[in-house]
Amino acid sequence: MQVTETLNEGLKRSYTITITADELDAKVNEKLTEAQPEIEMKGFRKGKVPMALLKKQFGTRLLGEAMQEAVDGAMSEHLEASGDRPAMQPEVKMEGENWKEGDDVVVAMSYEALPEIAQPELKDLSLDKMVVSADDEAVEEALSGLADQAKSFADRDEGAAAENGDQVTMDFVGKVDGEAFEGGSAEDFPLELGSGQFIPGFEEQLVGVKVGEEKVVNVKFPDEYGAENLAGKDAEFTCTIKAVKAPAAAELNDELAKQFGSESLDALKEQIKERLEAEYAGAARAVMKRALLDKLDEVVSFELPPSLVEAEAGQIAHQLWHEENPEVEGHDHEKVEPTEEHTKLAQRRVKLGLLLAEMGQKNEIQVSDAEMTQAIMNQARQYPGKEREFFEFVQQNQQVQQQIRAPLFEDKVVDYIFELANVNEVAADKDALKDAVEKLDEE
Incomplete structure (x- = not known):
């Protein structure tokens, strides 16, 4: 088996894999020898069918299996030896239109390799974290809302x-x-x-x-x-x-508090204050995460696999088109061509996605089974009465699992960066936080 490089330009790689007829024949014989003890055929005892007869009976079928295994093995050996990580599934094409049994197999393999990504110095990243306390006015406003619900x-x-x-x-x-x-x-x-x-x-x-x-x-x-x-x-x-x-409107008293599971009005106010501050903290984290991604986008630079950018731009264009045309439910419409703006956004997403994935891998950050189970259960609650069916559906669908796992992984990597970065707590009020969150939606 021989692997010959035909292209090495930027991230693009192309190779020719040659598998000789003798190598294929050896693999077929190996498979037949392995299976021979269990094969029964009329006129022969179990395991005593002659190799020549087995090859005549099953050789052609096993040849295809041997060919696929040989190609897969050659690809795996090459990637392990070169250290390349394909950005997408390598494209493999068999060369020669008139191949016949007994000929060598020549396969062309091409892919885009993921780039080398240097991790930025995290302690040099400076981030502001908005800290907002729930004041009496906010608590009273929320309390009035509860009273209105109980009216x-x-x-x-x-x-x-x-x-x-x-x-x-x-x-x-x-x-x-x-x-x-x-x-x-x-x-x-x-x-x-x-x-x-x-x-x-x-x-x-x-x-x-x-x-x-x-x-x-x-x-x-x-x-x-x-x-x-x-x-x-x-x-x-x-x-x-x-x-x-x-x-x-319901009166603001201990009886109202008990309707919402609290022992007293003071206890209910304290619960409201904790809930509001948890909401503020979540919003502040979203603002700080955006600031972090903006900084990483500025300080990190590496070559991007064109295929990933093209695929991401196409997905962005397609999604935005459907948002602008909500009456179209299917996907059998004409292809939506990405604009320059779509491509620019795709470049940012691909860059940050690859960077966070690399940082997570190098720092052995993983999403645990318990975290996945909790996330699936949270989503299952959106389907009352069908939670079990949803859970089983996710368990059997790798793509859906990845869609759930990806944001969990990203948030764990972001939290890891927050721990090492220089984070400055800045006191702010809820209006300033609200403005900052609204700006996220505008961008």
């Missing part, structure tokens, strides 16, 4: 008109083109006016109704409405008002 409704005085924020209990029948439609009717339905629970324009027309009144509401279903038979259609709802109730 009750009480009947208004007889003859009182419904106001925005009131709860109206009603029977209604919806019609399109004069015909009632499925799901368009209900009895004793409680609707909080201004909640946005119904389609636009519906709730506003119920402001001012009174108990016993029959109100006809005319609306138009949105063009992108989920039910195609209703999308963009004019509809008429006949509503019979049975009750009008005004909201009453």
